[in-house]
Amino acid sequence: MIGQILREAWISITAYKMRSFLTMLGIMIGVAAVVMMVAAGQTVQNEITKTFDSMGTNLIIIGPGETVTGGVRGGRGRPSVSFNDVESLRDLKDVETASYIVNAAVQAVYGSNNYGVSVAGTTPEYLAIGNWEIEDGIMFSERDLKSGKPYIVIGQTVVNELFGLQDPIGKNIRLKGQPFTVIGTLKEKGDGLMGDDQDNIILMPATTLRQRLRGSPRPNYTDVAFVKVTSEDRMESVANRIEYQLRARHRLKDGTDNDFTVRLMTEMVEKVRSVGLILSLLLAAIASISLIVGSIGIMNMMLVSVTERTREIGTRKALGAPNKWIMFQFLTESILISFIGSFVGMVIGVLLSQVAGYYFGREVPISVWSVVISVSVAVVVGIVSGLMPAIKAMKLDPIEALRFQ
Amino acid sequence: MAATDSHEKPVIAVRDLCKTYFMPGGMSQSVLKDVSFTVNSGEFVAIMGHSGSGKSTLMNILGCLDRPTSGVYELAGKNVSDKTDAELAIIRGREIGFVFQNFNLLMKRSIADNVSLPLIYQGIGEKDRYERAVQMLHKVQLQGYEDRLPTQISGGMQQRVAIARALINNPKIIFADEPTGNLDSKTSDEIMELFTDLNRQGITIVLVTHEDDVADYARRMIKIGDGRKVYDGLRADYEKDEA
Numbered sequence: 332m333i334g335q336i337l338r339e340a341w342i343s344i345t346a347y348k349m350r351s352f353l354t355m356l357g358i359m360i361g362v363a364a365v366v367m368m369v370a371a372g373q374t375v376q377n378e379i380t381k382t383f384d385s386m387g388t389n390l391i392i393i394g395p396g397e398t399v400t401g402g403v404r405g406g407r408g409r410p411s412v413s414f415n416d417v418e419s420l421r422d423l424k425d426v427e428t429a430s431y432i433v434n435a436a437v438q439a440v441y442g443s444n445n446y447g448v449s450v451a452g453t454t455p456e457y458l459a460i461g462n463w464e465i466e467d468g469i470m471f472s473e474r475d476l477k478s479g480k481p482y483i484v485i486g487q488t489v490v491n492e493l494f495g496l497q498d499p500i501g502k503n504i505r506l507k508g509q510p511f512t513v514i515g516t517l518k519e520k521g522d523g524l525m526g527d528d529q530d531n532i533i534l535m536p537a538t539t540l541r542q543r544l545r546g547s548p549r550p551n552y553t554d555v556a557f558v559k560v561t562s563e564d565r566m567e568s569v570a571n572r573i574e575y576q577l578r579a580r581h582r583l584k585d586g587t588d589n590d591f592t593v594r595l596m597t598e599m600v601e602k603v604r605s606v607g608l609i610l611s612l613l614l615a616a617i618a619s620i621s622l623i624v625g626s627i628g629i630m631n632m633m634l635v636s637v638t639e640r641t642r643e644i645g646t647r648k649a650l651g652a653p654n655k656w657i658m659f660q661f662l663t664e665s666i667l668i669s670f671i672g673s674f675v676g677m678v679i680g681v682l683l684s685q686v687a688g689y690y691f692g693r694e695v696p697i698s699v700w701s702v703v704i705s706v707s708v709a710v711v712v713g714i715v716s717g718l719m720p721a722i723k724a725m726k727l728d729p730i731e732a733l734r735f736q
Numbered sequence: 737m738a739a740t741d742s743h744e745k746p747v748i749a750v751r752d753l754c755k756t757y758f759m760p761g762g763m764s765q766s767v768l769k770d771v772s773f774t775v776n777s778g779e780f781v782a783i784m785g786h787s788g789s790g791k792s793t794l795m796n797i798l799g800c801l802d803r804p805t806s807g808v809y810e811l812a813g814k815n816v817s818d819k820t821d822a823e824l825a826i827i828r829g830r831e832i833g834f835v836f837q838n839f840n841l842l843m844k845r846s847i848a849d850n851v852s853l854p855l856i857y858q859g860i861g862e863k864d865r866y867e868r869a870v871q872m873l874h875k876v877q878l879q880g881y882e883d884r885l886p887t888q889i890s891g892g893m894q895q896r897v898a899i900a901r902a903l904i905n906n907p908k909i910i911f912a913d914e915p916t917g918n919l920d921s922k923t924s925d926e927i928m929e930l931f932t933d934l935n936r937q938g939i940t941i942v943l944v945t946h947e948d949d950v951a952d953y954a955r956r957m958i959k960i961g962d963g964r965k966v967y968d969g970l971r972a973d974y975e976k977d978e979a
Contacts, residue, residue: 335856339856342845342849343844346844642840643842645840646840646842646853647857648828649799649801649828649834650828650853650854650857651825651826651828651857651905652825652829652856652857653822653825653826654821654822656857729801730796730802733840
């Protein structure tokens with residue numbers, strides 16, 4: 332019986348090709364939109380995860396305290412965490428290592444080439460903190476840091492922009508008119524969370540940066556410091572120890588605010604992830620509006636079809652079709668239309684999101700969710716929008732229906 | 737002739753058939769009043785009457801599309817007056833053949849599909865249906881038209897397709913409701929000849945018409961007037977100016 336009903340439904344759909352196609356189009360666009368939006372959301376989520384992985388998640392970030400003016404929290408206060416403060420943290424329990432950064436943005440010049448780069452004045456431990464690896468040459472040493480040597484380690488973007496195919500090791504480049512010697516290059520990392528180029532970076536000893544690029548009345552203070560914790564479940568306790576240690580070193584009295592901030596990377600990851608999730612859900616919700624419109628299209632078409640085919644329904648009933656048969660026939664038609672529409676929509680959605688991913692240079696996942704969503708949408712939409720017309724067809728009185736002109 | 741075989745149970749036996757429509761506000765209208773008659777196997781009966789006489793209502797009840805308000809209707813020995821809709825659908829599909837005034841073919845479906853339509857609801861497979869359709873089309877001299885569409889053939893041919901469709905389930909009886917109403921007189925004659933021919937092969941036919949020359953093809957005539965049976969006898973004995 333199912334085979335017979337399927338065949339009857341298929342013949343009815345193909346008998347009105349244009350109308351059936353236009354009805355399917357609504358569902359197709361809806362499903363394609365949902366699939367693409369889900370793919371976009373997942374891509375964003377994946378990019379977030381990838382970026383955090385490239386930074387490492389078991390990090391604690393220590394920044395300057397917040398300014399408090401008349402009880403209102405303002406922006407960052409002046410630097411309060413010194414190089415020595417950070418070095419003292421390395422001895423705390425469960426701390427793998429700690430490092431800090433002093434930032435500068437300058438033009439790098441080599442021969443006739445020049446390029447704007449961000450410079451991080453830091454310590455050798457920064458490699459481990461930032462999950463960096465040396466591609467070529469070496470990292471500067473603790474001794475270079477102590478003596479403020481003009482040694483730099485450069486990212487791949489800097490290599491490409493300034494040196495092209497030349498070997499940069501041992502070459503001198505100029506920053507703010509002063510020479511620095513390239514002693515190493517960093518492995519490529521790719522784009523950051525905001526699409527920023529993580530490889531456009533120069534690392535040098537923090538002392539060197541302070542002496543040569545960016546002086547300060549408090550030269551031994553950090554812009555931001557990082558502590559790498561041995562494992563993620565130790566984050567909280569290490570954060571508490573850091574706070575205790577820094578308060579002691581800064582001689583803060585009980586009851587006063589910290590003059591520094593301690594943030595856990597894991598918490599930031601969670602925040603950004605949840606924002607990403609909300610974003611994907613929002614996109615999917617917006618896209619599903621077109622699905623609703625599509626399913627209204629199916630219901631409309633089925634209602635028109637039932638009215639148009641009133642005499643056919645009357646004839647079928649007179650010739651022995653049970654009411655249930657009539658209902659299932661129309662229900663099957665709407666499910667079939669919705670199913671084909673959803674399937675094609677899914678294929679289109681997957682293809683378009685792959686094309687878009689290729690165009691924007693992102694890896695777009697093909698998600699099982701797309702298939703699950705399409706199939707369930709097909710069945711649900713088909714039943715929901717087909718049920719009312721099918722019941723209408725079922726309830727038609729054969730005598731009235733046969734008389735219908 | 738089978739009609740004379742009095743030992744056999746009649747195909748149709750109605751006793752005191754009434755149909756009353758109840759309207760909101762307590763009003764009611766009697767459309768059929770105490771109609772009784774029997775139709776034996778192999779008969780060719782014309783049911784006549786003016787519009788509004790109740791003959792369409794009678795036809796709907798006889799065709800199991802409607803139920804009487806009171807009275808008994810036995811089809812092939814079975815009481816069908818109090819069957820459910822689902823049971824009536826099965827009876828229509830297995831025991832009855834319908835021929836309508838406006839043919840009621842599915843215009844987008846092939847002629848073979850149209851002829852074999854009733855068999856779908858009996859769960860008969862596609863191949864068997866097609867073979868049976870070919871046989872039935874042969875009976876109505878439409879062999880070779882299986883795969884055409886109803887839109888490609890004339891009105892008379894369409895009605896013959898409808899007759900083939902009515903025959904396909906080997907019904908106990910065929911109900912033809914104004915079967916020539918949409919046809920010109922020459923085609924009407926051809927269709928009535930076909931009915932006569934089928935009746936000679938032993939098929940019981942009940943014909944509803946208001947045209948005298950169409951009724952002339954039937955042997956027996958039942959006339960309905962104002963909801964009552966006003967004549968039941970040989971068509972040839974009926975005085976045309978009696979009513």
